Amino acid sequence: MNAIELTPEHPVAQLSDFAVQAEKQEFDAVFVSHHYNNRDQFMALAEMANRTEDVLLGPGIANPYETHPVTLASRVGTLSEMSDGRAVFGVGPGDKSTIRNLGFDHDDALRRVLETLKVAERLWDGERVDHDGTFEAVDAGLNYDIVGEIPTYVGAQGPHMTRMAAKHADGALYNGAHPKDLAWAQEQVEKMADERVPDTEFDLAAYASVSVAEDADAAREAARPPVAFVASGSPPPVLDRHGIDHGVAADVGDAISAGEFERAFGLVTDAMLEAFCITGTPEDVADRVEALREHADSVVFASPLGPDIEDAIGLLGAATDRSPDA
Numbered sequence: 001m002n003a004i005e006l007t008p009e010h011p012v013a014q015l016s017d018f019a020v021q022a023e024k025q026e027f028d029a030v031f032v033s034h035h036y037n038n039r040d041q042f043m044a045l046a047e048m049a050n051r052t053e054d055v056l057l058g059p060g061i062a063n064p065y066e067t068h069p070v071t072l073a074s075r076v077g078t079l080s081e082m083s084d085g086r087a088v089f090g091v092g093p094g095d096k097s098t099i100r101n102l103g104f105d106h107d108d109a110l111r112r113v114l115e116t117l118k119v120a121e122r123l124w125d126g127e128r129v130d131h132d133g134t135f136e137a138v139d140a141g142l143n144y145d146i147v148g149e150i151p152t153y154v155g156a157q158g159p160h161m162t163r164m165a166a167k168h169a170d171g172a173l174y175n176g177a178h179p180k181d182l183a184w185a186q187e188q189v190e191k192m193a194d195e196r197v198p199d200t201e202f203d204l205a206a207y208a209s210v211s212v213a214e215d216a217d218a219a220r221e222a223a224r225p226p227v228a229f230v231a232s233g234s235p236p237p238v239l240d241r242h243g244i245d246h247g248v249a250a251d252v253g254d255a256i257s258a259g260e261f262e263r264a265f266g267l268v269t270d271a272m273l274e275a276f277c278i279t280g281t282p283e284d285v286a287d288r289v290e291a292l293r294e295h296a297d298s299v300v301f302a303s304p305l306g307p308d309i310e311d312a313i314g315l316l317g318a319a320t321d322r323s324p325d326a
Contacts (some may be wrong), residue, residue, distance in 0.1 A: 085148020
């Protein structure tokens with residue numbers, strides 16, 4: 001799978017234009033990210049479903065805190081109906097630096113994501129569900145049939161979430177743009193090979209922040225905002241893997257939570273940029289993507305894409321064509 005992520009910091013009509021362009025560039029899927037302070041991801045996905053024909057569509061990711069997991073499953077089911085069976089369910093605990101503004105923490109993140117995944121699958125199969133865990137559901141069910149099969153992808157970065165995804169989901173949207181991180185993720189997936197349902201495939205997707213432009217310096221500067229979010233939410237082992245100061249990463253997260261975005265972006269270090277984003281010219285990006293594919297089955301080009309998103313989608317399409325495994 002070759003895919004892109006679009007962020008609803010742009011109007012829905014513009015996002016849909018980008019999705020149409022991505023389909024013309026023969027990307028396999030379009031994911032829409034979620035932060036409460038951006039536009040609604042499912043409204044954007046619905047518009048994309050109306051304007052595209054073949055590309056897979058899904059949240060990348062939705063979190064099961066702000067929205068009850070049963071409601072979330074129904075939204076994805078509705079998207080599958082609207083898109084004639086093209087929905088993908090990307091689910092994860094959400095971005096720490098923004099979700100804590102709403103009073104949520106991540107103490108039960110792995111259990112909540114796993115329970116959400118399993119309950120959604122039962123609902124899509126037409127079951128009525130009683131559930132008492134990190135959330136409650138009593139005789140809950142959907143009064144419509146699901147169109148097509150809905151693949152499940154877990155947004156992951158740490159060891160426990162990655163292994164859980166490898167055991168229970170169809171794939172992982174692994175938050176990583178560096179070969180070191182994907183090599184590590186590949187090891188976690190391989191450890192769980194005997195735990196999966198026999199003869200089922202698993203898709204390890206590098207959910208990689210990318211910024212591409214003909215001007216490499218412009219591409220690098222455009223990467224600061226998404227890298228700030230990735231760095232602030234990265235677990236300590238990931239920071240250690242790249243020699244990133246924990247205190248600086250925490251400062252970035254505090255600035256984001258306080259709404260001081262320019263300050264947060266200014267705190268992003270060169271080490272963070274190198275670790276958490278693929279930046280540069282189309283040639284630079286193609287080389288880095290090829291290195292990722294030594295460990296990942298799929299690549300999702302994630303925010304910011306580039307200083308100019310429309311140009312970036314075309315450049316990334318060309319970069320994908322260069323990859324021998326595309």
